[in-house]
Amino acid sequence: MTLVSPLIVGIVYCSLMSLVKEPHRRHFNAIMVGGAGAAYLSGGGFGLWELPFVALMAYVAYRGLDSWTFIGIGWLLHTAWDVAHWLKGNPILPFAHNSSMGCALCDPVIALWCLCGGPSPTALVRRRRKPGRTTDPVHDHASVPS
Template sequence: MVVAGASGTYLATGTFGPVELLLAALVLVAAYRGLGSWRWIGVAWLLHTGLDLVHHLQGVELLPWARGSALGCAICDPVIALWCFTGGRPLDRLLAGRRPVRPASAGGAS
């Protein structure tokens, strides 16, 4: 839901005319497919990253009063996409997979 809404954030700018609608529709399709797959949500976030970068290069900010907001979004979105590509696991479980496992205590055996 969030990435689908994010795909429409730039529509009011009219930066790319009708092409903007096509790009937002592509993100929306990927987000819809993401209802059944974390991988597609990740793809949607990567597509949105592309929108952020292009708007940043054109000087059209996500938040008109905040310089660099499109670039900030373009930096954050791939991180969200990577998390989605891991299956959207909770952070503690994601990090637990990277920690070495300690052997269980012998429980008082001598």
Template structure:
């Protein structure tokens, strides 16, 4: 079954979805909390409805209902959003093997989605921290001269306490 899953997938079909996930993480990181969490819940709800005509009949509606419930829970819980993305990964896997691809004219689109989604799920499992924080440089420490000019650096002695 796994051999069939990777059939027709070259390096670009594996690397590109990871890059897409990292771009999404970077863009969503631009949102401040709580907007980041609210947007993420709505985003995963939309992903849950992507396969409504995907070839699995009534199961498509059951899956959509489950993801909608998790998206609602995701308004207050990043864990629920992570679980929803992991379930979507499983749904992508089955669609790639047996159903219709998520993008009808791109036969490996469900495969790509199955690669992208767990990267998103991992990020959400860690609480969706801002990716931009990783790139911010730590503020340089003030020198002794800078500390002397800082009005708060000598607060205890000014207020009558010991320095």
């Protein structure tokens, strides 16, 4: 459950966020990744190195206001920071020893969704169904060369 729960949290996050209409969805996610950059400040596991990381994440979040790619990159940077804190033994939640590892499992799920453009459920369905084609590739005569 320690490994599966964070993945479920990532999927639930993406599912709920996909219901928010654009451009608010991208803007809100840029703010979220910016906030994630400051998550370790109170623990200070890496001393002054926490500050340049916050600055980097603030820049990435700012660029994320106009780019899903930057938001995805931000979540991947946060994943690396989670792993570093987990290895050092300085968890994101001081009362939960494996919380940084859980965060490191959750964040790439969110990053992948962001790198795909933060699609809504209807956009995902539209991508799967292309006009004039069936969803069954065996019986899809449109894809068979003439």
